[in-house]
Amino acid sequence: MQAFSGLYTALDQTNSTNAKVAAMADYFRSATPEDAAWAVYFLSGRRLKRLVSHTALRDWLPASCELPAWLVEETYANVGDFAETAALLLGNTGRGLDASETLAAWVEERLLPLRGLDPERQREAVAHWWQQLDYEGCYVVTTLLTGALRVGVSQTLVGRALAEVANLPRATILHRMMGDWEPTADFFTNLLAADEGEAALSRPYPFCLAAPLDDDPGTAGLGSARDWLLEWKWDGIRGQLLWRQGQCYLWSRGEDLVTGQFPELAEAVSALPRDCVLDGEVLAWQHGGALPFAQLQRRLGRKRVGAKLRAEVPVAFMAYDLLELDG
Numbered sequence: 001m002q003a004f005s006g007l008y009t010a011l012d013q014t015n016s017t018n019a020k021v022a023a024m025a026d027y028f029r030s031a032t033p034e035d036a037a038w039a040v041y042f043l044s045g046r047r048l049k050r051l052v053s054h055t056a057l058r059d060w061l062p063a064s065c066e067l068p069a070w071l072v073e074e075t076y077a078n079v080g081d082f083a084e085t086a087a088l089l090l091g092n093t094g095r096g097l098d099a100s101e102t103l104a105a106w107v108e109e110r111l112l113p114l115r116g117l118d119p120e121r122q123r124e125a126v127a128h129w130w131q132q133l134d135y136e137g138c139y140v141v142t143t144l145l146t147g148a149l150r151v152g153v154s155q156t157l158v159g160r161a162l163a164e165v166a167n168l169p170r171a172t173i174l175h176r177m178m179g180d181w182e183p184t185a186d187f188f189t190n191l192l193a194a195d196e197g198e199a200a201l202s203r204p205y206p207f208c209l210a211a212p213l214d215d216d217p218g219t220a221g222l223g224s225a226r227d228w229l230l231e232w233k234w235d236g237i238r239g240q241l242l243w244r245q246g247q248c249y250l251w252s253r254g255e256d257l258v259t260g261q262f263p264e265l266a267e268a269v270s271a272l273p274r275d276c277v278l279d280g281e282v283l284a285w286q287h288g289g290a291l292p293f294a295q296l297q298r299r300l301g302r303k304r305v306g307a308k309l310r311a312e313v314p315v316a317f318m319a320y321d322l323l324e325l326d327g
Contacts, residue, residue: 011151024161033185034104041183047147065089087139166192204251236283277324285316
């Protein structure tokens with residue numbers, strides 16, 4: 001847990017993408033598979049199902065720091081983050097996290113059992129941790145309790161760090177991180193296992209992106225406008241839809257694997273009779289036409305897309321080019 005807390009601090013204190021990737025790679029190289037699996041779980045944006053209500057935590061904090069509730073609430077309003085508030089009020093006298101206490105043990109033996117305790121025993125456990133830990137430990141433990149672990153890394157960055165450690169293509173790592181999985185030692189071991197052909201199966205082609213002309217079209221050697229065809233500028237996100245050997249992969253132009261955000265596209269492409277790779281645009285689409293990009297934004301960045309959102313913002317894939325057919 002001490003190592004994970006140190007990683008969290010390192011990630012929180014830099015805006016450099018390369019520094020964040022390097023910090024994660026260093027952590028994954030030295031962590032046990034059990035700890036590394038939980039680190040991947042939290043850093044990729046997943047969170048524990050609610051263990052303790054936020055209201056309860058706010059009710060317990062004043063007594064723990066021996067301050068009146070109004071003053072704690074004023075402090076919280078000024079700081080703006082509950083975990084930081086708790087750490088500032090309580091984390092100055094406790095000791096640091098024990099180096100022998102692992103992240104996996106903390107989560108599995110301390111945090112998760114909270115769900116089965118009555119409120120008073122929950123309060124006693126949390127209050128004990130608050131009094132026991134220094135600022136850094138108190139902050140990290142409270143963020144795990146509240147599910148608000150935000151350190152400015154995306155699943156793509158986590159995949160990049162893991163790919164560096166495993167010496168595998170990032171596409172392979174990101175594909176293995178898709179869907180539902182349990183943060184176990186076996187999961188982490190398989191995440192870094194040698195490639196068995198997945199890389200070639202899931203790898204997209206380089207994106208051929210639009211670019212502005214620096215010169216006047218008439219002097220740029222493009223010929224007459226009558227020799228050209230014009231296409232609509234569709235207001236969506238550029239993507240490649242891969243359908244190979246019964247596997248579907250949808251990549252954005254930023255090299256993010258976004259298949260899970262658009263499950264209906266994976267379902268649709270599975271009806272194609274032949275393997276292919278399509279280049280095109282993901283659009284919010286309804287009643288035969290594109291919806292505003294603001295509607296599509298509601299679908300972006302989600303780990304799961306429920307039936308309600310799928311019904312409100314249906315999507316389509318507007319194909320531009322057929323990049324591959326039958327290999």
